[in-house]
Amino acid sequence: xxxxxxxxxxxxxxxxxxxxxxxxxxxxxxxxxxxxxxxxxxxxxxxxxxxxxxxxxxxxxxxxxxxxxxxxxxxxxxxxxxxxxxxxxxxxxxxxxxxxxxxxxxxxxxxxxxxxxxxxxxxxxxxxxxxxxxxxxxxxxxxxxxxxxxxxxxxxxxxxxxxxxxxxxxxxxxxxxxxxxxxxxxxxxxxxxxxxxxxxxxxxxxxxxxxxxxxxxxxxxxxxxxxxxxxxxxxxxxxxxxxxxxxxxxxxxxxxxxxxxxxxxxxxxxxxxxxxxxxxxxxxxxxxxxxxxxxxxxxxxxxxxxxxxxxxxxxxxxxxxxxxxxxxxxxxxxxxxxxxxxxxxxxxxxxxxxxxxxxxxxxxxxxxxxxxxxxxxxxxxxxxxxxxxxxxxxxxxxxxxxxxxxxxxxxxxxxxxxxxxxxxxxxxxxxxxxxxxxxxxxxxxxxxxxxxxxxxxxxxxxxxxxxxxxxxxxxxxxxxxxxxxxxxxxxxxxxxxxxxx
Amino acid sequence: xxxxxxxxxxxxxxxxxxxxxxxxxxxxxxxxxxxxxxxxxxxxxxxxxxxxxxxxxxxxxxxxxxxxxxxxxxxxxxxxxxxxxxxxxxxxxxxxxxxxxxxxxxxxxxxxxxxxxxxxxxxxxxxxxxxxxxxxxxxxxxxxxxxxxxxxxxxxxxxxxxxxxxxxxxxxxxxxxxxxxxxxxxxxxxxxxxxxxxxxxxxxxxxxxxxxxxxxxxxxxxxxxxxxxxxxxxxxxxxxxxxxxxxxxxxxxxxxxxxxxxxxxxxxxxxxxxxxxxxxxxxxxxxxxxxxxxxxxxxxxxxxxxxxxxxxxxxxxxxxxxxxxxxxxxxxxxxx
Numbered sequence: 044x045x046x047x048x049x050x051x052x053x054x055x056x057x058x059x060x061x062x063x064x065x066x067x068x069x070x071x072x073x074x075x076x077x078x079x080x081x082x083x084x085x086x087x088x089x090x091x092x093x094x095x096x097x098x099x100x101x102x103x104x105x106x107x108x109x110x111x112x113x114x115x116x117x118x119x120x121x122x123x124x125x126x127x128x129x130x131x132x133x134x135x136x137x138x139x140x141x142x143x144x145x146x147x148x149x150x151x152x153x154x155x156x157x158x159x160x161x162x163x164x165x166x167x168x169x170x171x172x173x174x175x176x177x178x179x180x181x182x183x184x185x186x187x188x189x190x191x192x193x194x195x196x197x198x199x200x201x202x203x204x205x206x207x208x209x210x211x212x213x214x215x216x217x218x219x220x221x222x223x224x225x226x227x228x229x230x231x232x233x234x235x236x237x238x239x240x241x242x243x244x245x246x247x248x249x250x251x252x253x254x255x256x257x258x259x260x261x262x263x264x265x266x267x268x269x270x271x272x273x274x275x276x277x278x279x280x281x282x283x284x285x286x287x288x289x290x291x292x293x294x295x296x297x298x299x300x301x302x303x304x305x306x307x308x309x310x311x312x313x314x315x316x317x318x319x320x321x322x323x324x325x326x327x328x329x330x331x332x333x334x335x336x337x338x339x340x341x342x343x344x345x346x347x348x349x350x351x352x353x354x355x356x357x358x359x360x361x362x363x364x365x366x367x368x369x370x371x372x373x374x375x376x377x378x379x380x381x382x383x384x385x386x387x388x389x390x391x392x393x394x395x396x397x398x399x400x401x402x403x404x405x406x407x408x409x410x411x412x413x414x415x416x417x418x419x420x421x422x423x424x425x426x427x428x429x430x431x432x433x434x435x436x437x438x439x440x441x442x443x444x445x446x447x448x449x450x451x452x453x454x455x456x457x458x459x460x461x462x463x464x465x466x467x468x469x470x471x472x473x474x475x476x477x478x479x480x481x482x483x484x485x486x487x488x489x490x491x492x493x494x495x496x497x498x499x500x501x502x503x504x505x506x507x508x509x510x511x512x513x514x515x516x517x518x519x520x521x522x523x524x525x526x527x528x529x530x531x532x533x534x535x536x537x538x539x540x541x542x543x544x
Numbered sequence: 545x546x547x548x549x550x551x552x553x554x555x556x557x558x559x560x561x562x563x564x565x566x567x568x569x570x571x572x573x574x575x576x577x578x579x580x581x582x583x584x585x586x587x588x589x590x591x592x593x594x595x596x597x598x599x600x601x602x603x604x605x606x607x608x609x610x611x612x613x614x615x616x617x618x619x620x621x622x623x624x625x626x627x628x629x630x631x632x633x634x635x636x637x638x639x640x641x642x643x644x645x646x647x648x649x650x651x652x653x654x655x656x657x658x659x660x661x662x663x664x665x666x667x668x669x670x671x672x673x674x675x676x677x678x679x680x681x682x683x684x685x686x687x688x689x690x691x692x693x694x695x696x697x698x699x700x701x702x703x704x705x706x707x708x709x710x711x712x713x714x715x716x717x718x719x720x721x722x723x724x725x726x727x728x729x730x731x732x733x734x735x736x737x738x739x740x741x742x743x744x745x746x747x748x749x750x751x752x753x754x755x756x757x758x759x760x761x762x763x764x765x766x767x768x769x770x771x772x773x774x775x776x777x778x779x780x781x782x783x784x785x786x787x788x789x790x791x792x793x794x795x796x797x798x799x800x801x802x803x804x805x806x807x808x809x810x811x812x813x814x815x816x817x818x819x820x821x822x823x824x825x826x827x828x829x830x831x832x833x834x835x836x837x838x839x840x841x842x843x844x845x846x847x848x849x850x851x852x853x854x855x856x857x858x859x860x861x862x863x864x865x866x867x868x869x870x871x872x873x874x875x876x877x878x879x880x
Binding site for chain 1: 740741742743745746747749750753754756757758759760761762763764820821
C-alpha cells in the first residue's frame with residue numbers, strides 16, 4: 044500500500060527568460076530514497092529549493108503528511124520538518140563539530156551561559172544515531188570532505204525532519220566515502236524519513252535509490268521504480284529524443300595550433316592533446332574533473348607543476364593572460380559576472396577591454412576606432428542595446444555573454460577558450476553563440492569549449508575529449524558519440540585509482 | 545514609437561542630467577548663499593584665496609581619485625607631504641653647503657624627492673599586490689612610518705635656510721593666479737587626459753570595477769596599481785614641496801591629517817570606495833565644494849570646532865546622495 048507523504052501539486056516557477064518549473068505534480072513516500080535527476084536546467088534544483096523554502100513557487104501547493112505548507116521560508120521549512128543538505132558544505136571551519144551541529148540552537152544553562160556538556164552530549168547522540176564515528180569535540184578542518192558531509196547530515200537530522208533533501212551529496216566524495224554515506228542514508232530510510240537525493244551519477248542510483256523522478260526542461264517526465272529500469276531508458280528519460288541542429292561542415296585543418304604535453308598540476312594528471320586549426324574541441328567531464336583547470340592553466344591563470352604548452356610551434360614558458368593574449372589566445376570564463384564583465388562600466392568599455400592597445404594606436408584612445416570596434420561587435424553578435432553607454436549590468440544573461448565574447452573577438456584571436464559559453468542563457472541566445480563559434484571556426488579560428496551540457500558538445504564540436512578525475516581518458520569524433528555514451532564515459536568510476544582520504 | 549515611451553525616455557534623460565549635475569547645482573547654490581551672508585566672500589581676492597587653499601590638497605586628490613577608482617585607498621599621503629618637504633630642504637641645504645648654486649641645488653633636491661616618492665609608492669604597491677596586503681593596512685602603516693621618518697630626519701624641528709626667492713614657488717603669483725593653482729590646474733588637465741583618453745585610464749576603471757575580468761582580459765593589474773600608487777605619492781610630494789616653499793622651511797608636521805580632506809573631496813565628487821566609479825571632474829567639484837564651504841564658514845566666523853562637524857555631515861550627505869541617487873537611476877533603467 045503506497046502512501047504519499049510529501050506531495051507537490053501543480054508547481055510552477057518562472058524566472059526572467061525561462062519557465063523553470065511548468066505545472067509539476069509529484070509525490071514522494073516515506074521510508075524510501077527518491078532520486079531526483081535531470082540534466083542542467085531541468086528544474087530539479089528549483090523544485091528542491093521550493094521544498095526547502097529558498098524559493099517561493101509562483102503557483103501550486105505543497106502538502107506534507109496531508110497538511111498544506113504555506114509561506115514556506117528557510118526557517119519555516121525546518122520547523123515544518125524539511126531539512127536540506129546543500130552541495131556546498133556550509134560548516135564553520137573554526138568551530139567544533141558539536142557546535143556546528145547545534146549552531147544557532149546551543150543548549151543554555153541559563154540566559155547567558157552555554158551548557159557545553161549538553162552540547163557535546165546532544166551532538167554525540169545525533170552522531171551515534173546515524174552510526175557515524177566522529178568525535179564531536181574535534182574541529183571541522185580536521186575532517187575529510189566525506190566526514191564533513193556526514194556532519195552536515197547530522198546537522199540536518201538534529202532538526203528531526205520528516206523530509207531530508209540531499210543535493211548532490213556525493214559530488215566531491217571518493218568511492219569509499221560514498222559507501223559510508225549510503226550506509227547512513229539507508230539507516231535514515233529505515234526510520235521512515237522521506238529522502239530526496241539529487242545526483243548526476245547514474246551508477247549511484249542503483250546502489251541507493253528506490254524510486255527515480257525525472258525532470259526535463261521544467262516538466263515532470265515521470266517517476267519509476269529503479270528495479271527493472273535499465274540505464275539506457277533512464278538516460279532517454281533525462282535527455283529525450285536528441286534533436287540534431289544543423290552544423291556547418293567542419294573546417295579542421297592539419298596544422299596544429301596548440302599542443303599540450305604532459306601538463307601536470309594539483310588537479311591535472313598528465314594532460315596531452317593537440318588542437319588543430321579551425322577545430323572546435325569539446326571537453327566533457329563531471330564537475331571537478333579538471334576541465335576548467337586545463338583552460339585556466341594554459342591561459343596562465345593557475346600555476347602548473349610541469350608540462351609544455353606549445354602555441355603555433357612556439358613553446359610558452361610561464362604563461363600569463365597578457366602573454367597569451369599577445370599570442371592570439373582568448374578566454375571567456377564560465378563566471379561571466381565574476382570574471383568576464385565589469386558590470387558597472389558601459390557596454391562599450393566592456394567590448395574594448397581586451398583591446399585597449401589596439402584602439403589607441405598612438406597611445407591615446409582613438410574614439411573613431413573605438414566606436415568602430417564597439418559597433419562591429421554589436422552588429423556581428425546581434426547584441427540588443429539601446430545605447431552602448433548603458434551599463435553592462437542592465438543587460439540580460441545572453442547579451443552579457445555576447446559582450447564577453449565580443450570583447451575577445453575584438454582582439455581577432457586565433458585560439459579561443461570558451462568555458463560554459465551557454466550557461467544561464469536562453470535557447471535563442473545559445474544558438475546565436477554557437478553560430479558565432481561555427482563562423483569563427485570557418486575563418487580558421489580554433490576553439491576549445493567546455494560544457495556540462497553533453498548534447499551541446501555533440502552539436503557544436505568536431506572532437507570531444509573525455510575527462511575524469513583530472514585525466515583525459517578518451518577522445519572521440521563528436522559524430523561517433525551519443526549523449527548516453529558520453530554520459531557513462533564521464534561518470535565512470537576509477538576503482539583502481541582510489542586514493543584514501 | 546508611442547508618445548508615452550518617448551515621454552518616458554525624456555523624463556529618464558532629464559533625471560539623468562539632473563543627477564549628473566547635482567553637485568554642480570548644489571555648489572552654485574552654496575556660492576550664492578555665501579555671497580549674501582558671508583562678508584567679503586564674493587570678491588576676486590577671496591576667490592583666488594580659495595583657489596590657493598584648495599590647490600595643495602587638490603593636487604593629491606586627483607591622484608587619490610585614481611586610487612579610489614581602482615578600488616584601493618591611500619591613507620599615507622599626508623605623511624608623504626611632511627616627509628617630502630623635509631627631504632627637499634635637507635638635500636638642498638646639504639648641496640648648497642657643499643658649494644652648489646642655490647637654483648641647481650633646489651632643482652636637484654626637488655627631482656630627487658619626486659623620484660624617491662614615485663619609487664617608494666611603487667614599492668608599497670608591490671607589497672600590496674604581491675603579498676595581498678589590503679591597501680588600507682599598508683598605507684596606514686606608511687602614515688605612521690613616513691611621519692616618523694620626517695620627524696627623525698628633521699630632528700622634530702623645521703629645517704630652515706632656503707633662499708628667500710624659493711618662497712615665490714609656493715606663495716607667488718603668475719599674473720593674477722596663485723602659483724599653486726597653476727600646478728593644480730596643470731595636474732587636473734593631465735589627469736583628465738590620462739583618465740579619459742589613454743588605455744591606462746580605461747584600465748584603471750576596469751581594474752576597479754572587476755579585477756578578475758580585467759586580469760582575464762590581459763590587463764596588467766599589478767602594473768596599473770604600481771603606476772597609481774607611485775604617481776599619487778609623487779603628487780603628494782609635489783604638494784609637500786609647494787607647502788614647504790610657502791612656509792619657506794621643511795616642516796615635519798606639514799600635511800598632518802590631510803588624508804581626510806583629500807579622501808573627502810574625492811568621495812564628495814562621486815567616487816565609490818568599492819571601485820570602478822569616479823571622475824576627475826567630480827573630484828574637481830568636490831575640492832571646490834569643500835574649499836568654498838570652509839572658506840565661507842570662516843568668513844562667517846563659524847567656530848572651528850563646528851567646521852569639523854559640518855565636514856563630517858557633508859561627507860555623510862555626499863555619500864548618501866551618491867549611493868541613493870545611483871540606486872534610483874539603476875531602478876529606473878531596470879524598469880524600462
